[in-house]
Amino acid sequence: MKILINKRWSLVILLFVFLIAMNATVMSQSKTQMVRLAKIKVDPAQLDKYNAALKEQMTTAIKVEPGVLTYYAVSDKKDPSSITILEIYADTSAYNLHITTPHFKKYKDVVKDMVKSLELVDVNIVGVAKKRDH
Numbered sequence: 125m126k127i128l129i130n131k132r133w134s135l136v137i138l139l140f141v142f143l144i145a146m147n148a149t150v151m152s153q154s155k156t157q158m159v160r161l162a163k164i165k166v167d168p169a170q171l172d173k174y175n176a177a178l179k180e181q182m183t184t185a186i187k188v189e190p191g192v193l194t195y196y197a198v199s200d201k202k203d204p205s206s207i208t209i210l211e212i213y214a215d216t217s218a219y220n221l222h223i224t225t226p227h228f229k230k231y232k233d234v235v236k237d238m239v240k241s242l243e244l245v246d247v248n249i250v251g252v253a254k255k256r257d258h
Contacts, residue, residue: 156214156215157193157212157213157214157215157249158212158213158214158215158216158218158219158246159210159211159212159213159246159247159248159249160210160211160213160219160244160245160246160247161208161209161210161211161244161245161247162208162209162211162242162243162244162245163206163207163208163241163242163243163244163245164206164207164208164209164239164241164242164243165205165206165207165239165240165241165242166205166206166207166235166238166239166240167205167237167238167239167240168204168205170237170238171204171205173234173238174207174235174238174239177231177234177235177238178197178207178209178231178235179197180227180231181227181228181230181231182195182197184227185222185225185227185228188225188227189218189221189222189225190214190218191213191214191215191217191218191219191221191222192211192213192214192218192222193212193213193214194210194211194212195209195210195211195212196209196210197209197210
């Protein structure tokens, strides 16, 4: 029995194979990524200065370090001096490189007297859902 596949079905099959390959790539990347939450308590009197230093460090890291993939910094609505940062690195090597950079060292030096407490929590991503950019 001879099976004939027209151009349309060839494209559908090709797209399906591509999507499977992309999903496998994303899943393997997420297994090697280092994902961390930094829970920070900042001196409320120095919050504006802290936020400025944090934004400068985050922006620079994303711009110049290929292994720094994501930063989200959020504050508690009831207590803006309680900040949580979601950090995603390509892998632990990218993180280890990150903490040796001049911009990170500058950030740590600038905020050392502003940070009241710091808790670092390594986590695993169990799911992602987001809209595509328009």
